[in-house]
Amino acid sequence: MTSAPTAAALAHAQDLADFVAASPSSFHAAAEVARRLTDAGFRPLAEDEDWPEQPGGKYLVVRDGAVLAWVVPPGAGASTPVRVFGAHSDSPAFKLKPKPTTGRLGWLQAGVEIYGGPILASWLDRELRLAGRLVLDDGTAVLAATGPLLRLPQLAIHLSRDVNDHLTLDKQTQTQPVWGLGAADAADLLGELAASAGVDAARIRGYDIVTADAARGAVFGKDDVFFAAGRLDDLASVHAGVVAIADAEPADHIALLAVFDHEEVGSETRSGAAGPLLADVLERIRLSLGADRVQQLRALAASWCVSSDVGHSVHPNFPEKHDPVVKPVLGTGPILKINANQRYATDAPGAAAWHGWCESAGVTSQEFVSNNAVPCGSTIGPITATRLGIRTVDVGIPILSMHSARELAGVTDLHDLTRVASVFFGG
Numbered sequence: 386m387t388s389a390p391t392a393a394a395l396a397h398a399q400d401l402a403d404f405v406a407a408s409p410s411s412f413h414a415a416a417e418v419a420r421r422l423t424d425a426g427f428r429p430l431a432e433d434e435d436w437p438e439q440p441g442g443k444y445l446v447v448r449d450g451a452v453l454a455w456v457v458p459p460g461a462g463a464s465t466p467v468r469v470f471g472a473h474s475d476s477p478a479f480k481l482k483p484k485p486t487t488g489r490l491g492w493l494q495a496g497v498e499i500y501g502g503p504i505l506a507s508w509l510d511r512e513l514r515l516a517g518r519l520v521l522d523d524g525t526a527v528l529a530a531t532g533p534l535l536r537l538p539q540l541a542i543h544l545s546r547d548v549n550d551h552l553t554l555d556k557q558t559q560t561q562p563v564w565g566l567g568a569a570d571a572a573d574l575l576g577e578l579a580a581s582a583g584v585d586a587a588r589i590r591g592y593d594i595v596t597a598d599a600a601r602g603a604v605f606g607k608d609d610v611f612f613a614a615g616r617l618d619d620l621a622s623v624h625a626g627v628v629a630i631a632d633a634e635p636a637d638h639i640a641l642l643a644v645f646d647h648e649e650v651g652s653e654t655r656s657g658a659a660g661p662l663l664a665d666v667l668e669r670i671r672l673s674l675g676a677d678r679v680q681q682l683r684a685l686a687a688s689w690c691v692s693s694d695v696g697h698s699v700h701p702n703f704p705e706k707h708d709p710v711v712k713p714v715l716g717t718g719p720i721l722k723i724n725a726n727q728r729y730a731t732d733a734p735g736a737a738a739w740h741g742w743c744e745s746a747g748v749t750s751q752e753f754v755s756n757n758a759v760p761c762g763s764t765i766g767p768i769t770a771t772r773l774g775i776r777t778v779d780v781g782i783p784i785l786s787m788h789s790a791r792e793l794a795g796v797t798d799l800h801d802l803t804r805v806a807s808v809f810f811g812g
Contacts, residue, residue, distance in 0.1 A: 387716040387797070389608035394800035397628070398612045401799060402602035404624045405614045409516035409530050409597035411450030411474035411646045414620060416528060418452045418474075418627050418644060419445055425631040427454055432665075438673045446666060450474050450646035451656035453666050456633050456810075463676035466687035467639040467667065469775070470629065470806055471658070471765050472622035472694065473648035476615070477501035477788045478595040479508070479560065481515070485594075486574040493565035493572050495535055500595060501649030505554045507789035508596075509539045513562060515574075517594035519582055529582035533599040535562035562596070598790045610716050610796055617792040619648065621782055621799055622693035629806035638688075639670065640810040648694075648765055658765035664772060689738065690777040691809055692730060692766030693802065695792070696720045696753045698783035706759055713751040713783045716795030719743070719802045720753040722764070722779040730766035735778030746804040751783065780805075 390398070408414035423429060427443040430436055436444070440461040445454035451474065458465075479497035488494040495515075499505075512533035518526050537560065542548055554560055565572060578594060579586035602614030614620075626642040633640040647657035654660055671681045698715035699707045713720050721739050722729040731739075743750040755761040770777040782798040 387610060387714070387795070390610065390796040390800070394796050395604060395609060397800040397803060398602075398604050398796045400628070401612070401621065401624045402614060404627075405602050405616055405620050408474070408616065408620055409514050410518070410593075410595050412518045412593070413516055413528055413530060414474040414623060415447050415450050415452040415644065415646075418454070418623065418642075419447050421627055422454050422631060436669055436673055440674055448662055449656040451662055452644045453641065453662065454630055455639055455641040455666075455670065456630065456635055457639050457670065457674075458635050458637070460636070461639060461674055463671065463674050463680040464683045464687075465637070465639055465674070466684050466689070467641050467670075468635070468688065468809055468811070469641045469643050469663070469690040469769070470626045470809060471643040471645065471690055471692045471769055472626055473619045473645045473658070473765060474623060475501070475646050475649050476618055476620070477503035477649055478597065479503075479562070480596075481574075481592065481594040486569055486572055487561065488563075488567075488569040488572070491566055492563050493567055493569060493574075494561045494563050495574055497561060497596065499556055499560070502788055504786075504789045505556070505560060506552055507786070507791065508560075509537050511790055512536055512599040513596045514599045515578060515594050516597050517592060519578060519584065519589050520591040521584060521588040522590050527582045527584055529578040529594070531577055531581045534577065535564045535596065537562045600791065604796060612794045612796050612799060613791055615791050617784060617794050618695045618787055619693070621695060621784075621794060622802070625693065625799070625803040625806050628803050629810050632807065633810035635811035638811065641666075645765055652765060652768055658768040659772070663769065667773070685773055685775055688775050689809075690766070690769050690773075690775045691739070691806070692764050692769060692777055692779045693806070694764045694779070694781045695784045695787060695794075696722050696781045697787060698785050700785060706756060708754050708756050711752055711754045713753050715783045715785060715793070716797055717783075718749040718751050719798055719805060720751045720781055720783050722781060723752060723754045724761055727767055728761050728763040729779035730764075730770045730777035731779045735776060739778050739780060742805050742808045746801070746808040748801040748805050753783065
C-alpha cells in the first residue's frame with residue numbers, strides 16, 4: 386500500500402532532481418558522480434598511474450562516461466569479497482552526426498541519429514539541451530552543455546488529420562530538431578557548444594554530443610507521491626548508489642559502485658559493462674592487497690553484484706501488457722527482477738539475499754516478471770555475471786513511460802532503493 390513520502394524521501398527526490406540536471410550526458414553524469422564523491426573524501430585515481438598499495442581508503446576512477454568508486458576497509462586482505470552496486474549513465478536520446486549544422490526553408494536544424502530506443506513521439510514539442518564532450522586539437526576533452534536550444538515541433542492537426550489515430554515519424558527526415566532561423570551555411574551548431582564550454586570552435590577535432598530534456602525534475606501528484614524527470618533510466622539507480630557509497634563503512638567486504646556507459650546500445654564498449662573496466666579495477670584492487678590468482682578467484686566466489694535498473698510498473702491504461710498475477714505498482718517499493726531466460730540474472734540465492742537486505746533496511750520489495758507474450762529487455766546484470774562469474778541479482782524501481790523523454794517514478798521508491806543500497810554496502 387502506498388503512503389505519503391516522508392520529509393527525508395522528499396529531500397532525496399529534490400537531490401535527485403539536482404543530480405539529473407547536472408547530468409545531461411553520460412560524461413556529465415560520470416563527472417557529477419566524481420565531484421560528489423570527491424567532496425565526500427574519495428581520492429580520484431588515473432588508470433595510467435600507480436595506485437596505492439595498502440589496504441584502507443576511498444577511491445574512484447573515471448573512464449569516459451563510466452565511473453567506478455570503492456571503499457576498502459582497513460582490515461581488508463587478499464581474499465576479502467566485494468559488493469558491487471551496478472548501474473548505467475546513458476539514456477536513449479538523439480546524438481549529433483558529423484556536419485551537424487543543417488537546415489532548409491529558412492530553418493536551422495541539427496543533424497542527429499537515434500541513440501538507443503527512445504519513444505520518438507515523447508521528444509516532440511519539448512525544449513532540448515545539447516550535452517556531452519568536445520575533444521580539442523591537443524587531445525584535451527572538455528564537457529559542454531547548452532541551455533534550452535532545440536525543439537522537435539509537432540505537425541499541426543490541421544495538416545495531419547489522422548494524427549490521433551496513428552503517429553509514425555520517419556527516423557531520418559522527421560526527427561531533425563530546429564534550433565534557429567537563417568541559412569545553414571552561415572551558422573555553426575558546434576560553435577554554440579564551444580561557447581557553452583568556453584573554448585574556440587576551431588579547435589574541436591571530435592565530439593560525442595546528445596540531446597537531453599531541458600525541464601527540471603519535479604515532485605507532484607496527490608500527497609507528492611510522483612517524481613518525473615528525464616533520464617531516470619538509469620540515473621535514479623546511479624544516484625542511489627552515489628548516496629549509499631558516500632557514507633558506506635564496510636567491515637568485511639569492499640564496497641564498489643560501478644556506473645557503466647552504453648547500456649542502451651548493448652554495453653560492448655571500453656566503458657560499457659561488457660568491456661574490461663570492472664575486471665581491470667578489481668584486479669588492481671586485488672594486486673594492491675597482495676592477492677595471487679587463487680585468492681582473486683576466492684574473493685570473486687564470495688562476492689555479490691546488485692545490478693540496479695528501472696523496471697515496469699503496472700500501467701492502469703494497459704493492464705493486459707503485464708503479467709496477470711505479478712503486478713508491481715509505482716510507489717510500493719523497489720522491485721526484484723526475474724526472468725526464466727536469464728534476461729535478468731536473479732536466481733533463488735539472489736532473491737533470498739535481496740529480501741534479506743530489504744528486511745534489514747526496513748523496506749518492502751516487489752517482484753517483477755514479464756507477461757509471456759511481451760518479452761523484456763535486459764540489463765548489465767547478466768553481462769557482469771558472465772564476465773566475472775560473480776553472484777548477481779537484478780533489481781530496480783518501477784516506473785512508467787520508460788524510454789520517454791520524461792519518465793515517471795515514485796518518490797518513496799527512489800528513497801527506499803537508496804536505503805537498501807546503503808545496507809548492501811554496509812552503511
